[in-house]
Amino acid sequence: MRRTQDVPELVARARDGDPRAVARLVSLVEDGDPALPRIAAALAQYTGRAQVIGLTGAPGVGKSTTTNELVRALRDAGKRVGVLAVDPSSPFTGGAILGDRVRMQDHATDPGVYIRSMSSRGHLGGLSAATPQAVRVLEGAGCDVVLVETVGVGQAEVEVASLADTTLVLLAPGMGDAVQAVKAGILEIADVFVVNKADRDGADATYRDIQGMIGLAERKPGEWRPQVVRAVAVRGEGLDDVVAAIEKHRRWMDEHGELQARRERRACAEVEAIALGVLRERMGTVRGGAALAALAARVASGDLDPYAAADDLLKGIE
Ligand SMILES: Nc1nc2c(ncn2[C@@H]2O[C@H](COP(=O)(O)OP(=O)(O)O)[C@@H](O)[C@H]2O)c(=O)[nH]1
Numbered sequence: 001m002r003r004t005q006d007v008p009e010l011v012a013r014a015r016d017g018d019p020r021a022v023a024r025l026v027s028l029v030e031d032g033d034p035a036l037p038r039i040a041a042a043l044a045q046y047t048g049r050a051q052v053i054g055l056t057g058a059p060g061v062g063k064s065t066t067t068n069e070l071v072r073a074l075r076d077a078g079k080r081v082g083v084l085a086v087d088p089s090s091p092f093t094g095g096a097i098l099g100d101r102v103r104m105q106d107h108a109t110d111p112g113v114y115i116r117s118m119s120s121r122g123h124l125g126g127l128s129a130a131t132p133q134a135v136r137v138l139e140g141a142g143c144d145v146v147l148v149e150t151v152g153v154g155q156a157e158v159e160v161a162s163l164a165d166t167t168l169v170l171l172a173p174g175m176g177d178a179v180q181a182v183k184a185g186i187l188e189i190a191d192v193f194v195v196n197k198a199d200r201d202g203a204d205a206t207y208r209d210i211q212g213m214i215g216l217a218e219r220k221p222g223e224w225r226p227q228v229v230r231a232v233a234v235r236g237e238g239l240d241d242v243v244a245a246i247e248k249h250r251r252w253m254d255e256h257g258e259l260q261a262r263r264e265r266r267a268c269a270e271v272e273a274i275a276l277g278v279l280r281e282r283m284g285t286v287r288g289g290a291a292l293a294a295l296a297a298r299v300a301s302g303d304l305d306p307y308a309a310a311d312d313l314l315k316g317i318e
């Protein structure tokens with residue numbers, strides 16, 4: 001960010017639907033730019049209304065293809081749509097993102113669609129802070145729905161996906177997914193399971209496996225039972241069922257006051273991640289960063305216990 005006065009102008013341009021302004025704002029979020037607090041303040045009044053849908057699952061399962069089809073369905077329904085493809089990996093690899101962009105090409109020239117890939121390369125709060133902020137940029141730009149594609153590989157990515165209003169977990173036959181899904185804690189976050197690549201052998205077995213696991217989980221009366229739908233995203237098949245399952249979940253949330261609860265959880269994770277990021281940064285700069293090194297040396301040599309050292313470190317931060 002070059003000058004302070006750029007912020008209101010940039011936000012105004014994004015509000016007017018200038019895709020370059022939107023792209024710039026998302027980049028500033030990724031980089032953890034010092035102007036972010038002012039950007040967030042300028043955007044706040046326009047946010048909190050968009051529907052946020054998370055898509056997660058193993059690489060290659062069909063998230064981008066499904067996203068592309070969902071964008072089509074949402075555009076047909078007259079919605080303005082934002083897509084965030086969240087890449088937890090280094091910005092220099094870029095391969096997955098390239099594939100994402102290719103698979104979402106259908107909408108590249110549609111002014112009602114913003115597609116942005118994002119990492120959290122410079123953001124102190126990591127993906128948990130950067131993603132909701134980028135969602136807010138897209139909301140500020142007038143998106144009614146924001147789709148967040150995250151690779152479901154690590155705990156952080158799973159957490160990011162689970163911050164959506166509705167979370168879709170994609171599985172595909174022959175990837176040992178059902179078991180892996182449980183391991184990665186994905187079962188708990190799914191509102192809707194999509195068994196994609198239903199054109200392949202083994203899709204029925206994957207479908208049965210996941211239904212079986214859902215059946216085993218304990219649920220309180222009135223609690224949401226994850227839906228399972230089959231799809232062949234490359235052919236657009238089953239997407240009506242995916243949309244219907246999302247709508248069903250949305251109605252359930254409305255009836256149970258769950259939407260507000262989820263949004264508060266999302267805000268909570270975001271605020272916490274920002275605060276921890278700031279704290280971590282200050283710890284690094286406390287008395288020139290030497291404080292931690294000095295304490296660490298004493299802890300390593302048995303001269304000081306780690307709790308006392310942590311107390312001492314925190315005293316230097318305010
Ligand atoms: N056979 C089959 N292939 C699919 C289907 N959906 C996606 N693919 C292919 O699977 C590959 C990975 O898809 P992509 O959407 O990029 O997966 P992502 O990594 O989860 O985003 C691509 O070559 C797609 O064309 C499907 O329903 N059936």
Ligand SMILES: [Mg+2]
Pocket residue numbers: 063064065096099100149
């Ligand atoms: Mg993808």
